[in-house]
Amino acid sequence: MPPQNNAIGGSSAPSRPEYTDQQLHNALLNFYGGTDATRETCGHIFGFGNPTHEMSMLQRITATTMLDYEPKINGVDSTAPTISKLLEKASAFHTAHGPILPLQDIIQSKSPCMTLAAEFKRASPSKGDIAPHLHAGEQACVYFGAGASVISVLTEERWFKGSLDDLTDARMATTQLANNNDNNNTQQRPAILRKDFITTKYQIAEAAASGADTVLLIVATTPSNILRDLIDFSRSIGIEPLVEVHALIELDVAIAAGAKVVGVNNRNLHTFQLDLAQTEKVAEELTKRGLTFHHDDCAAAIDDNNKQQVSLCALSGMSSAHDVDRYRNVGVGMCLIGESLMRATDPGVAIKGLCLDPKDYAASQSVSGGAYTGGTKMIKICGLTDPKDALVACRAGANLLGVIFAEKSKRKVSVEQARDIVNSVRSFGERSDRVTVQIRTNNKNGDTPLSALVAKSHALELAARRPLVVGVFQNQPFDFIKEMVDKCGLDLVQLHGSEGMEAANSSNFGVPALRVVDIELGSDGSDEKDRSSMDTAASILKKVTSDPIAILLDTSIKGDEHGGGGTGKTFDWTIAESIQNMGLPVIIAGGLTPENIGEAVGHVRPWGVDVAGGVEAGPGVKDVDKLQKFIGGAKKAAVEASKGF
Helix, strand or coil: CCCCEEEEECCCCCCCCCCCHHHHHHHHHHHHHHCCCHHHHCCCCCCCCCCCCCCCHHHHHHHHHHHHHHHHHHHCCCCCEEEEEEHHHHHHHHHHHHCCCHHHHHHHHHHCEEEEEEEEEEEECCCCCCCCCCCCHHHHHHHCHHHHHCCEECCCCCCCCCHHHHHHHHHHHHHHHHHHHHHHCCCCEEEEEEEECCHHHHHHHHHCCCCCCCCEEEEECCHHHHHHHHHHHHHHHHCCCEEEECCCCHHHHHHHCCCCCECCEEECCCCCCCCCHHHHHHHHHHHHHCCCCHHHHHCCCCHHCCCCCCCCEEEECCCCCHHHHHHHCCCCEEEEECCCHHHHHHHHHHHHCCCHHHHHHHHHCCCCCCCCCCCEEEEECCCCHHHHHHHHHHHHHHCCEEEECCCCCCCCCHHHHHHHHHHHHHHCCCCCCCCCCCCCHHHHHHHCCCHHHHHHHHHHHCCCCEEEEEEECCCCHHHHHHHHHHHHHCEEEEEEECCCCCCCHHCCCCCCCCCCCCEEEECCCCCCCCCCCCHHHHHHHHHCCCCCCCCEEEEEECCCCCCCCCCCCCCHHHHHHHHHHCCEEEEEECCCCCCHHHHHHHCCCEEEEEEEEEHEECCCCEEHHHHHHHHHHHHHHHHHCCCCC
């Protein structure tokens, strides 16, 4: 991936040189110690002698940053301040605008609440542009106002389109907000984290001079002896660094170097694969070593003598209250969340929804048999035939991507088309295999079909934080469906014919199944009011079983022997509203468009929405503008609707 020049945010970045692979390799080799590099200091970087070890994107970015900084450090760039001048500037800055805040103290002081590090990140190597138009100071104030105690700012310019100006803007804006009269000086400003590819004391001094309270040090690219030097230097100027690890071998290096705040990147920065269990593995390892770290125990610490030895942080892949609670349960003290907040229509509302206080999370989970009032959480884009359209949908925020195998459909895909879409979606989600939906049944409700479906819907919502691919079938043999699941790598199936509820049992296909329930219109496409929406809803609930993972309501036309779907007609949405009032979250489909999605989401507040033809330029060909407007409209309406609850 070629480097990117930043022309957004603070001051525009100057044109930067491009380097050959040999130059990058030499920069890394010199940093690692050249021929004097030892297994003890650099084994974790070199793959411990693996002959097939190649320079990863992480190492490429790190080496590029090293070469960019060489002229500043060695004095060739006469415009760059010396490290001593930077330290003088840092001292003056913090004298004028407040002292450096101690990161570990901030984290531990929030116990039992989870500390939130909200990140400002315009772009990334794996996702491209995320939100390049946003202003760092304004976004940081939104984060702070909603409850973030740490603001992480990406300052790398080429791939992440950040700058030190962004960091200073975030620091100054949040300081002003904390000091204003409305706050009555009761809320401490957030700590500012410089997140970059730091390998030198110069960059740490530069961070301090720009207003940073802490810096990120990445073990995966740093020899152990240099890591220790960088930690010691940081502390000498009042900064407690956040030391990032991924593999357990990197934890060894971090602890040996004296790290007190350890962050676990759930994403392997060499491969960009994401594994949310990585933080839990590190927590388990810390427990085995007898190191105190559990965040809940911080509140019981009376003085510095019984403070936790390490503060554990989770650094990537999180987006929901369930993620926060998952890590709270293993002792994590801080979660860093970036992309989902940068993409959020209202990041303040998104932060409130994280339930940083365990009491808030407990309250959000206490509903037992009541109406579903959670609002729209799932967006499904169906009828995809092109991986490029699938990526547009992923980037816009779709949770489910539908590929149709039904024989009658004008959007029917081949095995090759479906496999290409699956691979594209997996690449976006930074995964190499299908997602397993972890379902927890609620025994206290007796595992009725309704309670089982509620639990399954919740599990699907969690799994679909990274987009999933759904294969849509209609009255086709189970063997054929299973074959398509295996050949194409589908995450879910959707049964859209007259197969029955029991057919949606996951044992039939090896993956969970959505079950479509047809809402029949008259042969002329008009609503037939033989009974009330309440009666229709009650009738549907009587027929549901615990076999599907979720229920999707779609329009069908009376007399259509092929079953519903693809009608382009809406049904009476009060039926969906009535079903949800009886406790079952549902996805609605049929006749949805960018023009009516706001009304559907705002008035009905369905758990999910599903569209195919409403965002097309032609059968199977998505209109990018319509698709983005549909997803954006659904998300905006969901935020607005949530404000009433």
